Amino acid sequence: MTEADVKVVYKRPIGLTDLVTHYCPGCTHGVAHRLIAEVLEEMGELNNTIGVAPVGCAVFAYNYLDFDFVEAAHGRAPAMATGIKRTLPHKTVFTYQGDGDLASMGMGEIVAAASRGEQITVIFINNTNYGMTGGQMAPTTLPGQKTSSSPLGRDVETQGYPIRTAELLATLDGAAFVARRTLHDARGIRMAKRAIRTAFEVQKQGLGFSMVELLSICPTNWGLNTTNARQWLAEHMLPYYPVGDFKVSTAVSEMKIGGN
Amino acid sequence: MALELIKGNTAVAEAAMRAGLVSYFGYPITPQTELLEHLSARMPELGRAFVQAESELGAINMVYGAACTGLRTMTSSSSPGVSLMQEGISYISGTELPAVIVDVVRGGPGLGNIAPSQADYTQIVHGGGHGEYHLIVLAPASVQEAVDLTGMAFDLAEKYRMVVCLLLDGFLGQMMEPVVMPDFQPVRTTPPEWAVGSPDSKERVVLTSINIDPPNQEQFNVKMMTRWEEVEKNEVRYKGYYLDDAEYVVIGYGTAGRIALTAVRAAREQGHKIGLLRPISLSPFPTRAVDELADRVKGFLVVEMSNGQMLDDVVSIAARRVPVDFYGRMGGMVPYPDEIANAIIEMIQGEHDVNADGRAKWLAKMRELVGTGE
Ligand SMILES: Cc1ncc(C[n+]2csc(CCOP(=O)(O)OP(=O)(O)O)c2C)c(N)n1
Ligand code: SF4
Ligand SMILES: [Mg+2]
Numbered sequence: 311m312t313e314a315d316v317k318v319v320y321k322r323p324i325g326l327t328d329l330v331t332h333y334c335p336g337c338t339h340g341v342a343h344r345l346i347a348e349v350l351e352e353m354g355e356l357n358n359t360i361g362v363a364p365v366g367c368a369v370f371a372y373n374y375l376d377f378d379f380v381e382a383a384h385g386r387a388p389a390m391a392t393g394i395k396r397t398l399p400h401k402t403v404f405t406y407q408g409d410g411d412l413a414s415m416g417m418g419e420i421v422a423a424a425s426r427g428e429q430i431t432v433i434f435i436n437n438t439n440y441g442m443t444g445g446q447m448a449p450t451t452l453p454g455q456k457t458s459s460s461p462l463g464r465d466v467e468t469q470g471y472p473i474r475t476a477e478l479l480a481t482l483d484g485a486a487f488v489a490r491r492t493l494h495d496a497r498g499i500r501m502a503k504r505a506i507r508t509a510f511e512v513q514k515q516g517l518g519f520s521m522v523e524l525l526s527i528c529p530t531n532w533g534l535n536t537t538n539a540r541q542w543l544a545e546h547m548l549p550y551y552p553v554g555d556f557k558v559s560t561a562v563s564e565m566k567i568g569g570n
Numbered sequence: 571m572a573l574e575l576i577k578g579n580t581a582v583a584e585a586a587m588r589a590g591l592v593s594y595f596g597y598p599i600t601p602q603t604e605l606l607e608h609l610s611a612r613m614p615e616l617g618r619a620f621v622q623a624e625s626e627l628g629a630i631n632m633v634y635g636a637a638c639t640g641l642r643t644m645t646s647s648s649s650p651g652v653s654l655m656q657e658g659i660s661y662i663s664g665t666e667l668p669a670v671i672v673d674v675v676r677g678g679p680g681l682g683n684i685a686p687s688q689a690d691y692t693q694i695v696h697g698g699g700h701g702e703y704h705l706i707v708l709a710p711a712s713v714q715e716a717v718d719l720t721g722m723a724f725d726l727a728e729k730y731r732m733v734v735c736l737l738l739d740g741f742l743g744q745m746m747e748p749v750v751m752p753d754f755q756p757v758r759t760t761p762p763e764w765a766v767g768s769p770d771s772k773e774r775v776v777l778t779s780i781n782i783d784p785p786n787q788e789q790f791n792v793k794m795m796t797r798w799e800e801v802e803k804n805e806v807r808y809k810g811y812y813l814d815d816a817e818y819v820v821i822g823y824g825t826a827g828r829i830a831l832t833a834v835r836a837a838r839e840q841g842h843k844i845g846l847l848r849p850i851s852l853s854p855f856p857t858r859a860v861d862e863l864a865d866r867v868k869g870f871l872v873v874e875m876s877n878g879q880m881l882d883d884v885v886s887i888a889a890r891r892v893p894v895d896f897y898g899r900m901g902g903m904v905p906y907p908d909e910i911a912n913a914i915i916e917m918i919q920g921e922h923d924v925n926a927d928g929r930a931k932w933l934a935k936m937r938e939l940v941g942t943g944e
Binding site for chain 1: 592595621627632635638639641657658661761774775777778780
């Protein structure tokens with residue numbers, strides 16, 4: 311082959327370290343990491359970004375995402391990101407949070423940050439359970455879904471209903487861009503990347519709070535192989551958690567994304 | 571230097587600004603609120619960050635984030651709010667970050683009341699959060715001292731990369747006194763090398779309190795404790811009054827120490843050889859000073875606006891060499907100098923039994939004096 315025949319179609323983004331992740335095989339946390347790294351690289355923001363890692367399976371996100379990072383207490387990432395962003399307003403600051411972290415423990419912090427119009431970006435991984443602690447029920451667990459702490463299936467009479475976080479945050483005036491995407495198939499992943507790009511652009515242009523909820527699989531705690539887990543997501547999560555843009559402020563709808 | 575008449579809370583807020591405060595995060599709670607209110611106007615005026623957080627949990631975690639940039643940051647609250655902050659204080663300590671916390675203590679437990687108290691000693695000095703860590707704790711007894719210690723708090727926080735707590739009570743927070751305010755210090759706005767967002771760090775910076783391998787965590791804790799030994803060596807602060815010829819010594823800090831001084835002076839006028847030791851750094855505690863006094867005086871009287879939280883520390887240092895009497899008021903009650911003067915006389919005329927339980931004696935008296943309400 312001559313050099314001209316070789317075309318790189320796929321490589322590790324420079325924002326990712328070359329470590330093997332601790333995520334279970336097939337887990338979409340890794341996909342979400344990659345999308346973030348690609349977007350920040352494309353935006354030329356890698357050296358200008360500070361990430362806030364959650365408590366959850368992504369607690370070691372900073373081992374894989376290769377830029378400045380801090381590690382928050384469970385649920386408090388939006389508050390910590392606020393402290394950083396208010397101190398260093400020219401930095402790109404984002405949180406990466408699971409559904410237990412964001413929608414249970416940290417619901418106060420995320421609602422407050424969104425309503426303040428905090429100029430941060432939130433990447434929210436909805437996998438309908440507490441992955442790290444062994445698959446307990448989360449606020450996002452679907453009605454009837456069995457988890458290690460709802461062994462008979464979530465009974466909405468006693469255990470309540472799932473929270474649609476994107477829809478909820480979209481009601482807040484401070485939120486400029488709130489979207490939900492899915493990571494269960496290639497098309498969904500491409501759409502997810504575009505939404506993540508938009509979310510970071512919103513921050514870069516100072517238009518307000520931005521969040522992308524990403525429907526994710528947790529094959530280990532769902533007790534499914536990767537293929538079946540993706541299918542389960544499509545069949546059970548998508549109807550309850552539809553993909554879409556739930557908040558696009560006027561300024562965001564008029565926003566121009568450079569280089570795209 | 572011009573003297574200005576300023577309320578304690580406002581004075582501390584202004585002193586923090588002048589010490590180069592870059593960001594403040596807080597939540598309203600009496601008797602601390604003037605501090606937050608002052609900064610809500612002043613910080614934006616000077617282009618600095620002010621956020622009224624959604625809760626004390628939010629506030630302390632905003633401080634956690636801001637502290638990761640290495641730039642001067644602070645929060646303030648009062649007892650119930652500080653209880654909520656304990657999670658964050660442990661995390662900030664476990665990440666070796668500099669931050670300043672002001673606790674304007676009020677009566678408790680629970681919602682309690684908004685009157686002055688010193689009942690946060692245990693949760694602040696002996697750590698209310700999880701894990702092994704220490705705070706540097708500074709306790710002023712006047713508005714001027716509060717102002718002076720505010721600047722020092724930031725310097726110490728940075729020097730040791732630790733949380734420094736300025737422990738006030740509702741009395742000091744609310745009281746107006748003439749003070750000389752310090753000059754404005756230059757404000758550092760570029761993160762230092764070890765912090766996130768620093769232009770000077772050679773590699774990317776990751777700041778975390780996680781140490782997933784126990785041997786690493788233990789090693790880290792040894793490092794932290796070694797640093798604490800340094801703090802104990804260098805940063806003990808207290809004030810002695812009439813100690814040279816003292817036969818008996820009253821020990822009290824903050825407002826209680828200040829009221830005790832009035833009582834000590836009155837006893838001196840009656841010819842009693844009484845001195846006062848007023849700890850300024852409650853942590854590190856003036857252990858050596860108390861230890862040396864225990865070798866040469868006939869008795870201690872600890873005075874606090876609590877149930878004797880510092881008392882336990884003094885008792886353990888005295889190690890039954892001298893009797894340790896106690897006089898305290900609780901729940902937002904402030905002792906009058908007369909009450910302390912009576913306790914001094916009782917100490918002098920007492921049994922001098924080194925094995926006597928000072929707190930039990932006091933509690934028996936309190937049952938007589940105020941009852942149990944049952
Ligand atoms: C204060 C506190 N409570 C509980 C925990 C235990 N804990 C660790 S991770 C976790 C749940 C994480 O679930 P989620 O946010 O959904 O993340 P995932 O692992 O699913 O990605 C919990 C409860 C903790 N670390 N801190
Ligand atoms: S437990 Fe679930 S969320 Fe966690 S790494 Fe494994 S598959 Fe992913
Ligand atoms: Mg989860």
